[in-house]
Amino acid sequence: MSRWFALMLCAALCGVAAATSIEEREANLSASLRCLVCQNQTLAESNAPLASDMRQQIREQLAQGKSEQQIRAFFEQRYGAFVRYDPPFTASTWLLWIGPFALLGVGFVAMWRLVSRRNRYEPAPLTPAEQARAASLLNGDAP
The missing domain is CATH 1.10.8.640 (Cytochrome C biogenesis protein)
Structure with a gap:
């Protein structure tokens, strides 16, 4: 049993x-x-x-x-x-796998170019009239 x-x-x-x-x-x-x-x-x-x-x-x-x-x-x-x-990962899904990383890379390149272009920008020198006006504004003289 x-x-x-x-x-x-x-x-x-x-x-x-x-x-x-x-x-x-x-x-x-x-x-x-x-x-x-x-x-x-x-x-x-x-x-x-x-x-x-x-x-x-x-x-x-x-x-x-x-x-x-x-x-x-x-x-x-x-x-x-x-x-x-x-x-x-096949030929029909490669964009799904690589696409986000490619977009991230493109974003970094665009940001780098924007920042590097901004750092290279040098303003044009002031004309003598603009320098005189700036000096008068800084001294508190009325224009």
């Missing part, structure tokens, strides 16, 4: 561990895929009906024994690379 109980307990614990593993894998996949309705949220964060359907699809595919890579490939094939929350 005790062996039967131990065997049932072991089977139950293994089943819970497998379910937890699938739930963890589903949570990881949901966090790495974009909600197509919300677009700025992951599937895990979204409450949209489509996100719920996609999470259910992930659970079903994990239960079938598919790997996370196969499931990502399935969603990419179906919805395009946009569905990935961290798109891969």
